[in-house]
Amino acid sequence: MEFERSDLDKQLENFDCPVWSEDYATGFKAIDDDHKDLFKEIGILKNLIDQHDSTDHIEQVISSLENYTVEHFSREEAFMIGAGYPETIDHMKKHRALTHKIDCLRILYHESPEQIDTYKLLKFLSQWLVNHIVKDDMNYIPYLKGEQDDADHDIADSLQEISVSLPRDKSDLIKKFIHIATSDHPAAKKLTSAIELFEIKLDERELEAARKDFCK
Numbered sequence: 630m631e632f633e634r635s636d637l638d639k640q641l642e643n644f645d646c647p648v649w650s651e652d653y654a655t656g657f658k659a660i661d662d663d664h665k666d667l668f669k670e671i672g673i674l675k676n677l678i679d680q681h682d683s684t685d686h687i688e689q690v691i692s693s694l695e696n697y698t699v700e701h702f703s704r705e706e707a708f709m710i711g712a713g714y715p716e717t718i719d720h721m722k723k724h725r726a727l728t729h730k731i732d733c734l735r736i737l738y739h740e741s742p743e744q745i746d747t748y749k750l751l752k753f754l755s756q757w758l759v760n761h762i763v764k765d766d767m768n769y770i771p772y773l774k775g776e777q778d779d780a781d782h783d784i785a786d787s788l789q790e791i792s793v794s795l796p797r798d799k800s801d802l803i804k805k806f807i808h809i810a811t812s813d814h815p816a817a818k819k820l821t822s823a824i825e826l827f828e829i830k831l832d833e834r835e836l837e838a839a840r841k842d843f844c845k
């Protein structure tokens with residue numbers, strides 16, 4: 630245990646917690662304010678780790694991340710769709726992947742809070758945030774500014790928002806299902822085929838029932 634703590638301290642000594650700077654500015658206040666909040670959240674996590682106080686507060690960090698991903702991602706996605714950013718769907722997949730990762734974090738935390746390596750979490754979030762802003766978010770900014778002439782204004786037609794009420798005990802399963810089905814994961818194809826097969830079977834059952842009702 631002694632070794633683990635000093636090992637963590639050593640890793641943290643060499644860890645540069647990212648801080649928001651003008652390099653990350655997109656020029657859009659709503660987006661920049663959201664990004665600044667996540668930098669702040671990462672800073673809070675780093676402080677908690679420095680005070681060896683992180684395990685008890687990890688739930689708070691997870692809740693903030695969940696709120697962040699819901700609010701910020703939907704704001705960003707609305708901007709991208711409105712601007713006709715052609716890579717909107719790929720960008721959304723990256724958002725869903727992080728959302729799913731945070732869901733997994735909550736599951737792991739509830740399994741056993743002690744198993745969460747806060748340093749790894751800090752490192753993962755820092756790298757994700759910086760890479761995502763610099764590589765992914767900056768790509769759609771010219772579309773928001775109207776500087777690109779290949780905007781796809783039909784992008785909204787390829788997306789459909791659905792709102793459904795689910796039994797509580799099935800919601801995690803449905804989230805996983807949506808995550809796989811909307812990703813590039815090889816399982817997505819199998820899942821799609823299975824659903825199509827299921828639809829055919831359902832149709833056959835319905836047809837069979839109709840046959841009984843209406844046929845000799």
Ligand SMILES: [Fe+2]
Nearest residue numbers: 705761765766
């Ligand atoms: Fe993004």
